[in-house]
Amino acid sequence: MSGPQRVLIIDDEPAIRRFLKSSLIAHGFDVSEAETGKAALTALAGGSYALAVVDLGLPDMDGQDLVRRIRTESPLPIIVLSARDDEAGKVAALDGGADDYVTKPFGIDEFMARVRTALRHRLQQRGQNAVLRLGDLVIDVLAREVRLREAEVKLSRREFDLLLYLAEHAGKVVTHQQALTHVWGPGQGDYIEYLRVYVRQLRQKIETDPQHPAFIQTVPGVGYRLAPAGK
Missing domain, CATH: 3.40.50.2300 (Response regulator)
Structure with a gap:
């Protein structure tokens, strides 16, 4: 999805x-x-x-x-x-x-x-979930809404799509190529810096300390992993 x-x-x-x-x-x-x-x-x-x-x-x-x-x-x-x-x-x-x-x-x-x-x-x-819950982070897939500790988080369309893709693979490593292909489409594998910009924007919105992220963790040289409960 x-x-x-x-x-x-x-x-x-x-x-x-x-x-x-x-x-x-x-x-x-x-x-x-x-x-x-x-x-x-x-x-x-x-x-x-x-x-x-x-x-x-x-x-x-x-x-x-x-x-x-x-x-x-x-x-x-x-x-x-x-x-x-x-x-x-x-x-x-x-x-x-x-x-x-x-x-x-x-x-x-x-x-x-x-x-x-x-x-x-x-x-x-x-048998799929319409709402994904990862600790304090709640993603309503159909309403395309995100709440963090009950407060609504305003995301752009691409930010939501990226967060949803990471959430659907919570706990697993998502490579740069996988994220770019699934969110932006095929042929986007060279735009890793573009992906980093969106990850940085997401961290500013959902992390308590964006410099030390609890949710979106970097896997150096590979991609990102969304911690299932922000831990």
Whole structure:
């Protein structure tokens, strides 16, 4: 789960896609778009996604059929978008495998709550934790929030992604190459100094004494290890 989770928005209305995309990016997600069912199936076949948002009124395919196609091939969480007068469509989509639905028009707070719920259910089904606890440090994976001794720690998107990756491997050594690849993507292995800058920023925010870190420990010449309980 390291790095931003990818969401595929499947809707033929540009305004809806822009609205959802900007909101999801603001909450730390990566976003791809598809205007048609065919384009959506191509995208899903060629990439890894955490969630699909499916409008039931697609120009080339019934949204219910698309939901069923996705569900036969993947356990990917699906949230459907529907018009107010499309109760039958919502029921059919849920019966076909959708996890939840949002009725147009909708507010972004409601939408993001349903996104978090769908992702949390999928994590629970996989036996994964939605909240990581390492001593006084608590990382809410879905809300992308970090708390230290009950106080919220404000992190940038990259800082959160790096801390999460270290936390998912708590107690183990994460090499420079592994951290750069998983957080920034392939081909970033030469940017070790860039990684050090982010580690330094994280230490300023979560360590009592950044010069003598208890959480993020340096393994000289290799990488970093996150102490499971800051010890």
